[in-house]
Amino acid sequence: MNLLDPSVLSTIPPFDRLPQDLRARAAAALDIVYAPRGERLAEVGEQATGLWIIVKGVVREHLDGEGDVLHGPGEAVGASGLLAGTQPGLLVVEEELIAHWLPAHVFHALGEQYPAFLNFYREDLETKRRARAKAHAQGELTLLLHTRLSELALQPLPRLQAPVTLREAARALHTAGAKALLVEDEVAGFGLLTQSDVVAALAQADDPGALLEARRPLVALAASDDLFAALQRMLRHHISQLVVWRADGSAGLVRQKDILSLVASHAPLLDREIERASCIDDLQGVGEHLVELVRGLHGRGVRARHISAWVSELNAKLYAKVWGLVAPQGLRDTSCLFLMGSEGRGEQLLRTDQDNGLLLAAGVDEDMAGEAAERLVEALERLGLPRCPGGIMASNPLWRRPVDGLTDMIRQAVAKPEGEALLRLAMLADARAVAGRGELVQAMRAELHAQLAAHPTVLARMAAQVLAFETPLGVFSGFVLEKGEHRGELDLKKGGLFPIMHGVRVYALEVGIDETNTFERIERLRELGRFEPAFARDLAGAYDFLQSLRLAAMLEDVSAGRPATDSHIAPQRLDHFERDLLRDALRTVERFKRLVHHHFKLHLLS
Template identity: 30%
Template sequence: MSLRDQEAFLSNIHPFEVLSHDQMNICIKNMDIAYYPKDTVLMSPEKISENFFIIIKGIVHEYNEEEMVMDFHQEDSFDANSLIYGQTKHTFKVYEDLICYELNKATFLTLIEQNPEFKDFFLNNLVNKIQVLKNKEFTSELSSFMIARVDDTIIHEACMVEEGTKLLDAIEQSINYKTSTIIVKMNGDYGIITDSLLKMKVLLQGRDLNIPVEEIAIFPLISVQKDDYLFDAFSVLIKRNIKRIGVKNSQGEMVGVIEQIDVLSHFANHTYVVDSKIKKAKTIENLKEASNDLINTIKTLNAKGVKVHHISNLIGQLNLKVYRKLYQLVVPEELQKDACFIVMGSEGRNEQIIKTDQDNALVVRDGVDVEQYRPYMEKTTQILLDFGYPPCEGNIMVSNPFWCKNVSDYKKETAKWIEAPDMQNYMDLAIFFDSFAVGGNKELLINLKDDLFNKLHDKDVFMAYFARATLTFDTPTKIANFMTKSHNIDIKKTAVFPIVQGIRSLALRERIRETTTVKRIKILLQKKVLSEELANELIEAFEVVNTLRLKSQLIKLQDGKEIDNNIDTHTLGKIERDLLKDSFSIVNSFKKFITYTFKIDKIS
């Protein structure tokens, strides 16, 4: 292999591509090609190697005593730790005749000292390592769509007035600013006056233009920070159904506004079209067309390199709007206010991207006849099936009488879940706890959750059993479990569910109303229930496993195959394998944390 070929080979192996030209030359000059036959022990606790290995061809297995914990293939490398710390607890043995590069220890350690980025990869904590690997994996897909900040788009100068200012004076000032938006500052807070507000609250009502601005301004003005991701600002615009949003600097001062049209022109994406179709839908067919467009939106966002939690958030908001509009179209207006249409499970957590199943219910005000709602709920389920939302295998759907009843009946049910628990009751409670109101009177759901929190006071034993579900499914402790023995692994059971259930258990205990897993993690961090290190690790691992799941699901969707949670591990690249291995390590550590926190080992 020529020097040029060697450099090309190494440049494809992370983190060698970060080496400078001179450092790469040093590396190549101090590297040899070696051959080892099958069953050769390269290193062990008793035999510390003086080389860093990079596989050209062959397979090496890593053992912890007699248990294989990792297998290394072409372009894999090992073992930096033994060179840096001068010891290893594991044995590395050739499984298939090996041809490899050997980089001597002295050169390897020199490169670590000379190149901070090279050093960081081997010495960083797990979260930073995952972030580096993710950046390496997805950098080629990144676009301005993903990395643009609010400051990258047009921020319109604010026409700012203080409370007490006459409306007429404020309007004259806005004309000088050549803007139709007036921002009102009052007691350190900000409000907004728009043209449409002037028409509705002044012109149509015949009010005097000498009134103070705060009498008609809307408080508070929804705002974002200048250095926030523009995509997050766009999500807020979509969620709130607003056309503009305030922009603050790092000191919390309002510096201007961004308009929806400017954000749209920056992204020029399909999302706004879908949102508009949902808003304008006057028939079930109109709504179906908008719902069907969600798949194209997911594909577009994923192709642009947008992070999964961003996609999940935006698609989740659009999905909720589909449900809300459907409730309005199906249920007679006079019945809507006496009930609350809710979504549960992954939809309630805003974490369902591809339409996988329905998890929904109806809560009806006490004293109102539930029977009058049943035909509409049957129709709702059938329409959702037609929209492409598969039926729930557990029949957790609003057409099921169990999930369509009065507030008092739900309270009896939650009492039963707690006082006579079994696995089904635990799961019903878990699904219900993740519920989110999408239509009707949301106060009914708030009332139910207040009642649930009160019932769980001092129920430590129940919470231990509830949290034990986190351990229901095994998570691989070694990547060899699925890289050499099986092509498929259910990523939901092995990684997604343990994080969701563990965090859900902590959130239930801490009376946290937020339903989204990542936001729950951040609140638990604020409450000091989770350490900063564990919280960051969980967020990173959750992102990795959901990204791999979405990628697999989109491939199956494209191939016309059934959508499930299995990923074909033999199709994973080196970096994806490393990300998955580290994520599984985090999940297993989290399971231990949940076991300790809820004292699960003390219950039978």
């Protein structure tokens, strides 16, 4: 018996992507089924017979090792079994069920005639996001940023064995028509000699047999990386070109000017604007340009993780420039300015509150450092970065200390791990040096890792914070929305971003990972075997998608003249596909919370 109006399937993924004739065939093949509470629809290991599209009721899917998932009205159950051939999990009716049932042979026939139908069920969250980004990405900028370096016509890069003379370098560059060359040394490894290096050497030495010293360490990427990664690497290392290694071991050169000539009409060259500033007033336009850059990248489909990485690199460069303008040279040489929070993790989406600190070498005049730190905070405030309401800034003596003072703070926090102490440990875990003596931050981080390794229960107390907020997803995969001021909305930060970010941070602290970026931490944890590859992909995909939704909300705030600090969104304003991805992302969050709870044995905490 079929009671389904064929047009209804046009609103149910992935039937909505079928051509009209195939959708009509699917509707004609559906039967309506009824099952009372407690009935088993499918047993583990039995042959998959069909797909249930729930009209009313709830079905519980139990997968060993992954917990239970509840499916409610509008959702389909049984696809995983149809793809595998046998049922991977037990399906039990949780609440009286009315559903439409599609036979297995029709399911597979639809997939054979229209592969995108089956792909919907095969795709994990990350793959779905890639497909959506590709479908909606428009404009040269997005195509460029996602172009692999292997697809470029790279500049030639001849290779010479060390030692290299001035004559040999000049001849190699001239013969190849190259801008740089690789120098291979059995002991020192590879280095780079640029055309500018050769010209400078020629100006200083008349002897064509003079030996040249190559630049090391070599800054390079694999040909499988994309142009965005190349621009980011150049920006981080203050260079204008880098080496690209091909799979066959050969190399080429990619230059910043060649890339930027293609994107200059889309994005202000903010790094140049920051570099050329000679006073704070010269930096006044950076904030506005940055918002326009982010808006343009987001509008063209560039992923949030790439936008935040770029914004964070520019922000770090801005901090370093401002510090150089307000602090005396002697202090800059005997201290380290560092960032924390989203800035320290390299995940800043737009200009947010300041989170910074200053580490001092032994013997530094602390009064002088305090005055310079206050000038820094004031200058950043003038440039549109508000003071941190919690006082996490270098102008606060708590965050402006010699290394031994900060390590004392770590020991005190570990000795009494509660409240503010746990917050301070989390902030320091994300510390990233941006100016001055980076080894001071490295020494602080080494003490942090050592203390946490000696007191594993502190990590458990930190991990417990992952469970501080409920995941805003109901038992029927509906969204749990807020009341009051944010009625009808959910908080992306509390409900999704924070649990992933902080949980990954605690895992990273447990194994002593130095990376501070959440995506890089996830990748390192995968490499170390702490996360299964598929789960690591899901977790990174969920974090990226939630960031993207938050960025859209922040840009809306900016357009309305509000501070870009809110993390609330209204799911009803998303399209059907976005709501589906949001459910997937929040399910991943909930799965990660269960993993954190189990791994850190949070049930044992008193």
